[in-house]
Amino acid sequence: MPFQFQPYAPAAEFSTQAAYFSMEFALDQALKTYSGGLGFLAGSHMRSAYELKQNLIGIGMLWSYGYYDQGRNEDQTMRADFRLKHYSFLEDTGLVFPITIHGAEVKVKAMYLAPDTFGTAPMFFLTTDIPENDYISRTITHYLYDADTAARVAQSMVLGIGGGKLLDLLGVPMDTYHLNEGHGLPLAFYLYEKHGRSLAEVQKRLVFTTHTPELAGNEEHPMKLLTDMTFFGTVPADEIRRVARVENETLNYTLTALRFSRKANAVSKVHGIVANEMWGHYEGICPIIPITNSQNGTYWRDAELHAALEANDDQALKARKRELKKELFAFVADQTGTLLDPDVLTVVWARRFAGYKRANLILHHFERFAEMVSKQDRPVQVIWAGKPYPKDYGAIGMFNDIIQRTRQFKNCAVLTGYELGLSRLLKTGSDIWLNTPRFPREASGTSGMTAAMNASLSLSIPDGWIPEFVRHGENGFLLPLAELNEPEHVKDDVEAKGVLDVLENEILPLYYDEPAKYLEVAKTAMREVEPEFESHRMATEYYEKMYTA
Template identity: 80%
Template sequence: MAFDFQMYTPAPEFTTSAAYFSMEFALDQALKTYSGGLGFLAGSHMRSAYELRQNLVGIGILWSFGYYDQGRNEDLSMRADFRLKHYSFLQDTGLVFPITIHNAQVLVKALYLAPEIFGTVPMFFLTTDIPENDYISRTISHHLYDADTAARVAQSILLGVGGGKLLDLLGRQTDVYHLNEGHGLPLAFYLYDKHGRSQDEVRKRLVFTTHTPELAGNEEHDIKLLHDMSFFGNVPLDEVRRLGLIEKERLNYTLTALRFARISNGVSKVHGKVANDMWGQNAGISPIIAITNSQNGTYWRDKPLAAALAADDDEALLARKRELKKQLFDIVADQTGTLLDPDALTVVWARRFAGYKRADLILRHFERFRALVTNQDRPVQVIWAGKPYPKDYGAIGLFNDIIQKTSKFKTCAVLTGYELALSAALKKGSDIWLNTPRFPREASGTSGMTAAMNGCVSLSIPDGWIPEFVRHGENGFLLPLANLHEPDHVKDDIEAKGVLDVLENEIVPLYYGQPADFLAIRKAAMREVEPEFESHRMATEYYTQMYNRGLGS
């Protein structure tokens, strides 16, 4: 059975037929198929691939309840709500097909997102939440990153095997399969079985992107669980052992993907080195290069702001920036009842809430922070936003603690609902984008790119993409790094002091005392972030450095 989906004629340099597998895609505020940076990155990739006319399709999962809706309890603390999502713009392909999970048949339905809906390449979303399946099977595609281990394994099978089988049913010739992170790893075993149980044949077709230097983020499981769940498909466990993929009766997704891929990449120059340090000593892995993540300018940049920059009209640029700040502050007032000042220096920390990202670093020397945000002559406003994983109680506790600590300040706010729309408003309506991960644990950190596109200046630890871009005092500000070998609490103290030092001694005096110089830094950030960190460059490099490299060998 074939589904005749809309395609376009690819540009001559992008005729290699590729399929991009990702557990999450942030394509539009209306489509809840993402949690954070991985999804934002994948969404920008799909948009630039479309604008460049690349011969690419996207494969994802339709999450019935999305990630979660972030709300508030009566005491203003965070609450995770789960509501069923409905989408009229997804087209039923009529394709329903079986895959095997836990030695049982599970039916998969494929829905289609046409290019003209959100300006992406053709995309397919898989679901098991259909009446033909039993209740347990239906729940596989209910929640992105389900907390249950067996459910997570089943989701990987759905993405990898379901996606691979869908492409076969569509009759689409696919030259390259791109795993964006290790979640879809069962695809490698599907291809291995399909192509004569030859690892070399899989290597001809598979490329891999690793996104995290966090060991905990590189998923691994006991092989008995994976075997019982049908993770390896038709490939016997003894054969998996012979391939040298199992260590201490566990299988690591990232390491296995590196051994099946012909080439892999980290997502910044720093991360490329970190990834090689992490995995390079393992036998049989592919080369790991660096392709720095980036974001789609068409989607993220404010058009009037960009037009003012292009016209070199400082007055129009500042007027538009002030207007964007007011729009953001309307959201702040609506959520929190706090009314902020569009003329005051505004610092934003907003991204996925995880402990190593240190959302509270600026609060660590609290009396200095208090003095900064209560200074009536040169006020500093600080906004936080972000979604913790709903079962990460440490990160949720941190989110709530920031609310509690800053609630008495008229210049501070903590926002809920950090999704695409709020992210855009924060980037367009802020002056300083604060980024404080524990080095070197931020693989890329693309939020600062889209902030820079909108005249928001980075104040950042030199991790991820930042060393490739920021020149201190010229297009952004760098935070001093503590000695890497110091204990975490010592590093936190030193780097927290650095945040306040740079704000007090450099940024605040510049913003209030030398506004023309601060504007020059704003404009330099806007001008220099593109095209190097706009996703046309990234999408092109995936073709030239990965999809076409070694093809047919």
């Protein structure tokens, strides 16, 4: 029987038909189609779209080997394992269609994730790993963010061109196409061809979210490579140079998306300023407005914690939090052999591992750190977790260095396998959520939102979403910033000192000497993080400010 696309009936206020293109989605622990924050954000967006009954379709990629599985070597350092994934819950649509990559025909198959499976918008996942293709073509969708440049360009083509073509094959009349980051940029050129090579017609339909000021998130490649790869379809390269205003024979994905879209958004108010400073001086770009990222409360909040909060039952809240800490610590003990104490203040640093996020900042003044974690009175426990890109040897070296430097302490642990399941354990089981990026390089940094939902307080550099939420000592804690024009080693030194200062002089005395006051701060964070940083607000803003405006 042919595939019949029959999504739920949308709510009247969300009748505009939109499609959301993302290279990664974190929808469920069982579906390995994400690496970090971009995927977590996209997953929460799809969940809120379902709960609000928005007229939205998700378009993603089916990675045969996922991102990677983070394991351990014999000396406890990390290794990257790649295992083939199989998913019984994805429906084969039977839709297989050709796109052109590097002048050759590559077949793309679409798999379907029904809304009720994980409580998401209807989702399609594209794969080239099928018998109809040769081996090289099959490998395009093997690994998320393949380290090979040509493979990564091909992945963008499968997402953008393949996703656009799939929607046409389904016969869905599309009002708005939403690129979540620049990875799916070839969609712009697919639409350009489809609509008579009219830039204005593409701009009527395309919107764009830019997520990061980091170079890795603003991909660019030589025009010759992209032309050789058939990146622009049948549009001549000279026409692309003219319409996209290409300079120096290099096409920047973000800048081009800003020129082909009618509107774009940054992902926090701070990032809105940074993004406009980065791109605002270029000719022909669309407006960039801030829509702060957020996370889905239904998925992330612990129901018992929130029931206790709503009942104003402090004893029940404290008891539940202690249970959640014990659940996390059982996992820590099983993986590392380190048994932690649920009555001790627990600091967690956990997110995608990248150099600018500075997982090791708290260790910068190491003797002082060692003294702090070795004290018998007002003790503190510290846990790290995160997955570096498998070819980011600097970040992998930092991960392994933290393991080596902290293995002498009985109350420190470094965990592998940071995915949705472990992320939930860490958010619910931590007391303090440590966030130490180099300012202003963290565009949003949403992990602290889901921690706050679960009575875990942010201790953070005031970057990304943090300045919109944290009031120091009232619902979280801010770290002092060094002067922006100082050398990086000076900023690291100053801000590392700030981490230890705030912990030792403010947080630890509050937690141990004034537990009722500490609990009030945690409860305030729980109350205030929603609805402003819950993804129903974000998903609604996208409709109101991007899709229908």
